[in-house]
Amino acid sequence: MTAAPPATMRGLRVGAFGRVPEVAADLPRPAAGPGTTLVRMAAAALGHLDRSVASGTFPRRPPLPYVPCGDGAGWVEESAAFPRGALVWLRGGGLGVARDGVAAEYAAVPDEAVHLAPDGADPLLAACFFSPATSAHLSVHELADVRAGQHVLVTGGAGAVGSLAVQLALRAGADVTALVSRPERAPLVPDGARVLVGGVDGGAGDGPYDALVETVGGPGLPARLDAVRPGGVAVIVGYTAGTRVELDLPARCVHDVDLRFLNMIRRAPQAFALADGLLSRLSAGDLTLAVDRYRLDEAAAAWQALAAGGARGRVVLEATGDR
Ligand SMILES: NC(=O)c1ccc[n+]([C@@H]2O[C@H](COP(=O)([O-])OP(=O)(O)OC[C@H]3O[C@@H](n4cnc5c(N)ncnc54)[C@H](OP(=O)(O)O)[C@@H]3O)[C@@H](O)[C@H]2O)c1
The missing domain is CATH 3.90.180.10 (Medium-chain alcohol dehydrogenases, catalytic domain)
Incomplete structure (x- = not known):
């Protein structure tokens, strides 16, 4: 018994x-x-x-x-x-x-x-x-459609979503700049990206960028949108540094960056379809x-x-x- x-x-x-x-x-x-x-x-x-x-x-x-x-x-x-x-x-x-x-x-x-x-x-x-890997994948490949030779800015590049977005954009052949808030976060950015220490409210570095993958949000977002070229794409993923921003709408119309928002609830079927492949790549060390x-x-x-x-x-x- x-x-x-x-x-x-x-x-x-x-x-x-x-x-x-x-x-x-x-x-x-x-x-x-x-x-x-x-x-x-x-x-x-x-x-x-x-x-x-x-x-x-x-x-x-x-x-x-x-x-x-x-x-x-x-x-x-x-x-x-x-x-x-x-x-x-x-x-x-x-x-x-x-x-x-x-x-x-x-x-x-x-x-x-x-x-x-x-x-x-x-x-x-x-x-x-699941959340960081599938969010990063859909942000980089579906919403921003990052291509070889493009210049991409990833904010929160030391974070969970951001560090994976950096790796996936690099694998796509992009030239990647990763924004971190303070110097001690720089070593957490994956190898191969240019690291920009800018604080949460400033510093967009040496744009123009073709795409922005935004994981921190907050007061620095308008300046970062300005650093994306007209016709480029900004993917809003997260808002760890602040949930509200003020946008100058006439200036945004003139500088027509395509703002796209990631909604992982709506995209759940795509995310589940990607999951096994991403977990296998992570477990094998192909992604970290x-x-x-x-x-x-x-x-x-x-x-x-x-x-x-x-x-x-x-x-x-x-x-x-x-x-
Ligand atoms: N839209 C969606 O469907 C979706 C899906 C997944 C995640 N998200 C959101 O995406 C964001 C990032 O997620 P994550 O898992 O990558 O988070 P995380 O690793 O904890 O944070 C990402 C970065 O945000 C900055 N940060 C974190 N906490 C902060 C704070 N209290 N004050 C100021 N900055 C802070 C840090 O930047 P530094 O390292 O530079 O300091 C960190 O590296 C979150 O807001 C999450 O809710 C949204």
Whole structure:
């Protein structure tokens, strides 16, 4: 007779919106059920969306208390749909947004949000690659349509999306300039790009650029639009440095840069189609994504690093205590 699994597990709990999640050792251990796979977690990814949901300002809210984080990876423990022991990455189905997320030792995940990882995939990359890799790919190849010989500016070039956008634009044969806010972020920019230390509100460097991939937003955006050539493209991805900008509309009409916005919810089918290929490339080292590793019980420090712009790549919370 096999022993019954323990009734509780360790994980994060958001008990009230607007507070940093607490580490709890007494979360109810979930179970597999019809249409639901039980996953033993390797790691959860912590991103800006998870902070936004926990703040209570995001348009959708899970019922309280809830387990945060919508992305992660682990091994199938029990499932009618997936083989036991298979490495899977988790994304979709309202995880961490409309229902419990995956920042815990175990997660019961709707089968639609469980994705078999390709052979050779790295568990930590599997946990955190999806948003930055697919966002960077669609920004560079679909929205900006970067071509060989073009001059491309990527802001937040040391960040998760930005560092991948830099690599993909370089692979496309572009000449890439990466903007970072301060000198200590420069070493995080992938090799091959020209690094520009400009602060969040200034410095567009030696344009004109054919394309801008904008991951920080904020007050410096109008100056950067001016540095794109008329007829060029600016792809607005993110706004870590500020959500509001003032645009001089007559000047924008004269200097007609094509402003395009990335909406990864609308583009989810494209993103899922790209995912396996990107995870394989990352796991093989053909593309790199820095992973900033924390244990679940270090979640407060991880939360603070992400909020303060101090994360060194994509933040993951490892479910196992030892490493
Ligand atoms: N539109 C979409 O569908 C979509 C999809 C994915 C991501 N996003 C958004 O894209 C943005 C970038 O995502 P990411 O994962 O690449 O984030 P990230 O790595 O944490 O941040 C990107 C860069 O933003 C700057 N930054 C971060 N926190 C900051 C802060 N508190 N104050 C000022 N600057 C800060 C940093 O630039 P330095 O290194 O130069 O300091 C950092 O490298 C986020 O706003 C995210 O929500 C949007």
